[in-house]
Amino acid sequence: MIRTRRLLIDPRAVEHAAALCDALGDESVGRYIGGPEVTTVEAMAEQIEYVLTAPAHERGQRWLNWVVRIADVADTPLIGRVEATVHIDRTPLAAEFAYVFGPRWSGHGYATEATSWMLDELRDAHAVAVAYATVHPDNAASVRLLDRLDFVIVTDPLPTLASYDDGDLVFVKELA
Numbered sequence: 633m634i635r636t637r638r639l640l641i642d643p644r645a646v647e648h649a650a651a652l653c654d655a656l657g658d659e660s661v662g663r664y665i666g667g668p669e670v671t672t673v674e675a676m677a678e679q680i681e682y683v684l685t686a687p688a689h690e691r692g693q694r695w696l697n698w699v700v701r702i703a704d705v706a707d708t709p710l711i712g713r714v715e716a717t718v719h720i721d722r723t724p725l726a727a728e729f730a731y732v733f734g735p736r737w738s739g740h741g742y743a744t745e746a747t748s749w750m751l752d753e754l755r756d757a758h759a760v761a762v763a764y765a766t767v768h769p770d771n772a773a774s775v776r777l778l779d780r781l782d783f784v785i786v787t788d789p790l791p792t793l794a795s796y797d798d799g800d801l802v803f804v805k806e807l808a
C-alpha cells in the first residue's frame with residue numbers, strides 16, 4: 633500500500649469490485665468517458681480480472697491500475713481509480729493515463745493528489761518520459777486537473793493514442 637499526504641493507493645484487485653461500483657456508480661461519472669464501463673459488481677470483477685491477466689505486452693503495452701482511498705476518514709472510503717497504459721515499444725517511453733473519481737468526494741484535490749503520485753510513479757518506477765491524456769473538450773473538471781498538473785495541449789501532429797476519440801483534446805507533459 634502506498635501512502636500519499638491524504639490518500640492510500642493500492643494496485644487494483646478483484647476484491648475492489650464492489651467498492652469501485654459503489655464509488656463510481658453515479659451516472660455523472662460516465663458523462664464524458666462513453667458511459668459507465670460496467671454496471672454490476674460481477675462485470676466489474678470480470679473486467680479487473682481480464683486486465684490483470686491479459687497479455688498487454690503482446691500489444692506493446694503495460695497496463696497499470698490503482699484504486700484510491702482516503703486515509704484519514706473513517707473506513708477509508710474508496711473514491712476512485714487511476715490507470716496508465718505504458719507504450720513499452722516507444723522511445724522515449726510514453727504512457728497514456730486516466731482517472732475516474734466519484735462525485736461524492738470531488739472538489740478536495742484528491743484526484744489531483746492521486747494523479748500527481750501516479751505521474752511520479754510512472755517516471756520513477758517505470759521509466760516513463762512522457763505522459764499523455766485525452767479529454768472530451770466539454771470535460772472542464774478534467775481539463776482543470778491537467779492544468780494543475782502542468783500539462784499542455786498538443787496541437788499538431790497528434791500522437792497515436794489508444795484512448796483518443798475524435799474531437800478529444802490531447803494533453804502532454806514531459807516527466808523525465
Ligand SMILES: CC(C)(COP(=O)(O)OP(=O)(O)OC[C@H]1O[C@@H](n2cnc3c(N)ncnc32)[C@H](O)[C@@H]1OP(=O)(O)O)[C@@H](O)C(=O)NCCC(=O)NCCS
Nearest residue numbers: 661731732733738739740741742743744766767773774776
Ligand atoms: C476529472 C475528475 C477526476 C476531476 O475531479 P475533481 O474533484 O475536480 O478533482 P480533484 O479531486 O483534484 O479536486 C480539484 C478541485 O478541488 C479544489 N481543491 C480543494 N482543496 C484542494 C486541495 N487541498 N488540493 C487541490 N485542490 C483542492 C480545487 O481547487 C479544484 O477545484 P476546481 O476544479 O473547481 O478548480 C472527476 O470529475 C471525474 O472523475 N470525472 C468523471 C470521470 C472523468 O471524466 N475522468 C476524466 C477522463 S479524461
